[in-house]
Amino acid sequence: MPQEISPEFLALPREECANAALQRAGELGAEYADLRVVMTRSASLRMRDAIVEGATDDASTGMSVRILWQGCWGFAASDVINVAEAVKLAEKAVALARISAPLVTIRVDLAHEPVHTGSWVSTLEIDPFDVSAADRVAVLAERSAALLAAPGVNHADAGLQFVRESTFFASAAGTRITQQRTRIEAEWSATHVSDSGFETMATTAPPVSRGWEYVLGRGETLRGARPWDWSAEIAQLPQHLAEKVAAPSVIPGPTTLVIDPTNLWLTIHESVGHATELDRALGYEANYAGTSFATPEKLGTFQYGSPLMHIVGDRTAAFGLASTGWDDEGVAAQEWDLVRDGVLVGYQLDRSMAGEMRLPRSNGCAYADSAEHVAIQRMPNVSLMPGAQDTSLEDLIGGVDDGLYIVGDRSWSIDMQRYNFQFTGQRFHRIKSGRLAGQVKDVAYQSRTPDFWGSMVAIGGPATYLLGGALNCGKGQPGQVAPVSHGCPAAVFEGVNVLNSAAEAGA
Amino acid sequence: MRATPQELVERVLALSTLDGCAVIVRDVSRADLRWARTTLTTNGESTALDITVISFSRSATGTATASIGRAAPDLSDLSALVSAAESAARDAQDADDAFPLVAGGVIDPAWNEAAEPTSGGIFGSLAQRLGEAFASNTAIEHFGYAEHVSTTTWLGTSTGIRRRFVQPEGRLEMTGKSDNRSRSSWWGAATTDFTDVDPAVGATYLEKSLGWQARRIEIAPGRHDAILTPSAVGDLMVDLWWSAAGRDATEGRSVFSRAGGGTRIGDRIGIPGVTLSSDPNEPGMPSADFMVTGSTSSFASVFDNGMPLPRVDWITDGVLSNLITTRQFADDSGLPLAAPADVVRMQIDSGSGSLEDLVSRSAQGLLVTCLWYNRLVDPQTLLLTGLTRDGVYVVRDGEIVGAAGNFRFNDSPVAILQRITDSTATARTMPREFGDYANRVAMPALAVSDFHFSTASEAL
Numbered sequence: 001m002p003q004e005i006s007p008e009f010l011a012l013p014r015e016e017c018a019n020a021a022l023q024r025a026g027e028l029g030a031e032y033a034d035l036r037v038v039m040t041r042s043a044s045l046r047m048r049d050a051i052v053e054g055a056t057d058d059a060s061t062g063m064s065v066r067i068l069w070q071g072c073w074g075f076a077a078s079d080v081i082n083v084a085e086a087v088k089l090a091e092k093a094v095a096l097a098r099i100s101a102p103l104v105t106i107r108v109d110l111a112h113e114p115v116h117t118g119s120w121v122s123t124l125e126i127d128p129f130d131v132s133a134a135d136r137v138a139v140l141a142e143r144s145a146a147l148l149a150a151p152g153v154n155h156a157d158a159g160l161q162f163v164r165e166s167t168f169f170a171s172a173a174g175t176r177i178t179q180q181r182t183r184i185e186a187e188w189s190a191t192h193v194s195d196s197g198f199e200t201m202a203t204t205a206p207p208v209s210r211g212w213e214y215v216l217g218r219g220e221t222l223r224g225a226r227p228w229d230w231s232a233e234i235a236q237l238p239q240h241l242a243e244k245v246a247a248p249s250v251i252p253g254p255t256t257l258v259i260d261p262t263n264l265w266l267t268i269h270e271s272v273g274h275a276t277e278l279d280r281a282l283g284y285e286a287n288y289a290g291t292s293f294a295t296p297e298k299l300g301t302f303q304y305g306s307p308l309m310h311i312v313g314d315r316t317a318a319f320g321l322a323s324t325g326w327d328d329e330g331v332a333a334q335e336w337d338l339v340r341d342g343v344l345v346g347y348q349l350d351r352s353m354a355g356e357m358r359l360p361r362s363n364g365c366a367y368a369d370s371a372e373h374v375a376i377q378r379m380p381n382v383s384l385m386p387g388a389q390d391t392s393l394e395d396l397i398g399g400v401d402d403g404l405y406i407v408g409d410r411s412w413s414i415d416m417q418r419y420n421f422q423f424t425g426q427r428f429h430r431i432k433s434g435r436l437a438g439q440v441k442d443v444a445y446q447s448r449t450p451d452f453w454g455s456m457v458a459i460g461g462p463a464t465y466l467l468g469g470a471l472n473c474g475k476g477q478p479g480q481v482a483p484v485s486h487g488c489p490a491a492v493f494e495g496v497n498v499l500n501s502a503a504e505a506g507a
Numbered sequence: 508m509r510a511t512p513q514e515l516v517e518r519v520l521a522l523s524t525l526d527g528c529a530v531i532v533r534d535v536s537r538a539d540l541r542w543a544r545t546t547l548t549t550n551g552e553s554t555a556l557d558i559t560v561i562s563f564s565r566s567a568t569g570t571a572t573a574s575i576g577r578a579a580p581d582l583s584d585l586s587a588l589v590s591a592a593e594s595a596a597r598d599a600q601d602a603d604d605a606f607p608l609v610a611g612g613v614i615d616p617a618w619n620e621a622a623e624p625t626s627g628g629i630f631g632s633l634a635q636r637l638g639e640a641f642a643s644n645t646a647i648e649h650f651g652y653a654e655h656v657s658t659t660t661w662l663g664t665s666t667g668i669r670r671r672f673v674q675p676e677g678r679l680e681m682t683g684k685s686d687n688r689s690r691s692s693w694w695g696a697a698t699t700d701f702t703d704v705d706p707a708v709g710a711t712y713l714e715k716s717l718g719w720q721a722r723r724i725e726i727a728p729g730r731h732d733a734i735l736t737p738s739a740v741g742d743l744m745v746d747l748w749w750s751a752a753g754r755d756a757t758e759g760r761s762v763f764s765r766a767g768g769g770t771r772i773g774d775r776i777g778i779p780g781v782t783l784s785s786d787p788n789e790p791g792m793p794s795a796d797f798m799v800t801g802s803t804s805s806f807a808s809v810f811d812n813g814m815p816l817p818r819v820d821w822i823t824d825g826v827l828s829n830l831i832t833t834r835q836f837a838d839d840s841g842l843p844l845a846a847p848a849d850v851v852r853m854q855i856d857s858g859s860g861s862l863e864d865l866v867s868r869s870a871q872g873l874l875v876t877c878l879w880y881n882r883l884v885d886p887q888t889l890l891l892t893g894l895t896r897d898g899v900y901v902v903r904d905g906e907i908v909g910a911a912g913n914f915r916f917n918d919s920p921v922a923i924l925q926r927i928t929d930s931t932a933t934a935r936t937m938p939r940e941f942g943d944y945a946n947r948v949a950m951p952a953l954a955v956s957d958f959h960f961s962t963a964s965e966a967l
Contacts, residue, residue, distance in 0.1 A: 133598055
């Protein structure tokens with residue numbers, strides 16, 4: 001059910017601040033102005049061997065004004081929220097733009113967006129901020145204890161974090177939007193230590209936009225967004241760990257991979273999500289996050305991957321971490337194709353990127369992680385669509401004579417143009433003659449984005465589709481963190497370069 | 508009128524009814540300037556004040572604790588804040604890291620002083636000088652970022668500690684691209700106050716290094732001798748430093764664990780003459796010499812707030828000499844107490860000269876400008892993967908003769924310590940990957956044998 005917007009947030013003088021600041025910006029000659037008010041509550045809990053190691057409970061509130069003066073941005077933020085401060089921020093933002101203007105050679109031009117008014121809230125059943133610290137600890141401790149009681153488990157770690165973000169956006173054109181999103185993530189891991197080293201196995205549940213019910217294993221199922229069966233996964237974790245400890249080291253070389261959605265979401269995030277950010281493709285992130293091989297002249301023609309590849313960007317997926325009503329520039333949430341039949345057909349946009357490309361409208365990808373930071377183009381939910389056939393995971397594995405089935409994410413790294421990547425995972429099951437045949441360890445898979453997606457030969461059906469994601473996607477200077485979901489089915493990739501990480505480490 | 512930080516601290520301590528309390532107030536102000544495609548893209552100024560209240564609750568079985576952080580605190584909020592923290596502490600489990608609070612008696616002479624905020628004014632004529640740099644060679648497309656942050660911290664405890672510290676920190680980064688973006692170079696510097704960084708120096712380096720890239724030399728992936736700049740070394744050593752938790756090592760789950768139990772303290776892990784240290788009084792880049800932490804982790808304990816942070820050597824003459832401990836863990840494990848100031852320095856006794864000197868005395872090697880997207884692949888060996896970025900230069904007979912493509916590396920900073928063949932003097936640097944989080948880093952450039960350039964990356 002939709003949650004209530006925080007009364008504490010609603011009590012802030014949002015409208016009054018907006019009216020005063022936007023009017024002042026106009027008087028000072030700004031051709032565009034917006035104001036955002038953001039209140040963020042966040043909490044975390046970390047547990048080692050069923051004992052609390054650390055816990056945080058934080059809240060922050062801030063307000064910022066962003067203006068365009070002769071095509072140049074000015075921005076100012078404060079943690080004081082009142083009308084006088086709002087006016088001051090408008091003046092400061094215009095003053096900064098005037099100082100900066102001589103350094104501007106490309107004038108900012110915003111794509112049109114209709115005026116919107118309204119509110120939007122994410123759905124949850126139990127607000128995690130209403131759950132007592134003792135109850136949170138009890139759930140983490142109980143499952144940690146279950147792991148510690150299992151043979152071969154020397155240590156059990158657990159982590160929980162959740163965030164509630166309440167935002168108000170107002171533009172000089174008249175848009176007035178109030179929104180609230182809640183997100184949550186939990187993880188348990190088991191570690192085995194012996195004289196020959198240590199191995200760890202972690203749960204693979206994604207973070208989602210839900211409430212405490214997710215940690216309890218409950219909630220609605222909608223298009224790949226599912227409640228998580230923690231009991232089953234935690235019960236199996238010690239056995240998975242024991243198998244990994246005893247597993248032989250992988251033989252490196254080109255390998256057929258069946259990649260589970262719990263691993264593939266991250267490969268999508270890195271090799272498609274970031275590569276189809278138009279600001280990166282144009283060079284705006286070149287000093288920091290990097291650029292993209294998927295440059296605008298390739299739009300509509302570049303073969304990104306096999307014809308099975310259909311990737312959609314959206315800000316609408318149920319329980320999606322990037323789902324919202326409107327973005328942080330007041331652009332309504334949308335859904336569009338990024339890759340269709342294996343061909344690059346779309347980008348992620350904010351209003352200035354859309355303006356620069358002479359596109360009629362932004363697709364709503366502006367986000368700022370706090371009032372202190374300026375909104376930049378951030379990733380929507382970017383998802384690989386399942387196949388039309390009802391192909392099961394067993395069908396996919398059954399079709400592989402010799403290969404690996406990879407489950408869970410772990411380590412990730414990709415180059416600054418989004419070509420060369422290398423990923424590991426939680427566990428790697430050998431596939432022999434269409435059946436799982438025990439784990440191997442020390443696996444990393446490495447590829448080049450178009451080669452990898454070009455090698456996708458089979459794709460699972462809707463029943464294999466899972467909404468994965470991350471809370472900690474980084475971009476921008478100053479650095480900003482964004483939450484994002486990625487849905488995908490299980491899929492099969494042929495001839496992917498598998499490395500042996502022990503051999504990679506050896507001199 | 509807002510309450511002063513000192514009033515906030517004293518009021519919280521006065522409201523506290525439990526068995527101990529620590530209060531942290533931080534005033535953070537920031538100014539930044541960002542450019543891309545030789546045009547200014549964003550800029551801003553911001554200020555924020557926050558408070559963290561840490562309550563301690565003793566019982567017959569131990570001590571429990573809870574901390575709550577809130578932004579923009581006002582005197583009227585504090586009563587509710589303290590009761591929330593105290594109620595959470597009463598409900599909490601006994602803490603593993605419980606230890607008597609640090610004894611008081613230390614009151615900073617500057618305790619009563621106000622915050623020392625920054626503003627865009629700290630950049631001085633930077634914008635103008637950047638404009639001149641942009642105009643000096645229009646064949647180069649410029650991208651970059653300048654940031655200055657000033658954080659004033661006040662720590663007060665129920666045991667009488669009153670400490671204040673002002674931490675100014677900044678960085679200037681410049682990326683230059685040319686020849687239809689087929690060449691790319693980077694220059695970056697960490698600074699305290701922007702008086703010692705000059706965009707003209709960066710622009711000159713970009714022009715020179717883009718010139719080196721005129722000649723492309725194909726080098727196959729594999730193990731090659733590498734010359735790592737201080738920035739690249741900084742990213743590797745910061746990763747090593749952040750992996751040096753004593754508790755992880757004692758529990759057998761770290762590269763610093765000894766097979767069969769215990770830690771590798773006392774083991775030779777690097778060549779003789781290597782020192783890795785954290786000293787809050789590091790010349791030119793001072794950091795707080797007392798512990799401030801709002802939550803406990805492997806690296807810090809809330810019970811240790813206010814504890815002095817003397818210099819710690821993590822590696823002494825190539826031998827692992829300390830791992831990060833809290834007072835409770837040091838007491839429990841018998842490891843030495845070693846808590847890190849927010850600074851890290853690597854020094855090699857035999858190191859001499861500059862990076863240019865190191866290149867000129869190298870018979871061959873690949874000079875790596877910086878490393879990027881470094882991630883842990885295997886914690887047992889601290890095997891990291893990542894990319895070379897913005898220039899891999901081929902060195903032959905002491906000269907840069909051209910540029911190779913980029914590579915993905917797979918190597919361990921711990922293993923590298925044994926493969927150092929030459930090094931420079933130590934100087935402050937900006938690690939490209941972790942410069943956001945590690946501003947006070949001083950490193951030598953290193954020549955390293957058999958650096959593992961695992962696969963090729965065509966990224967430019």
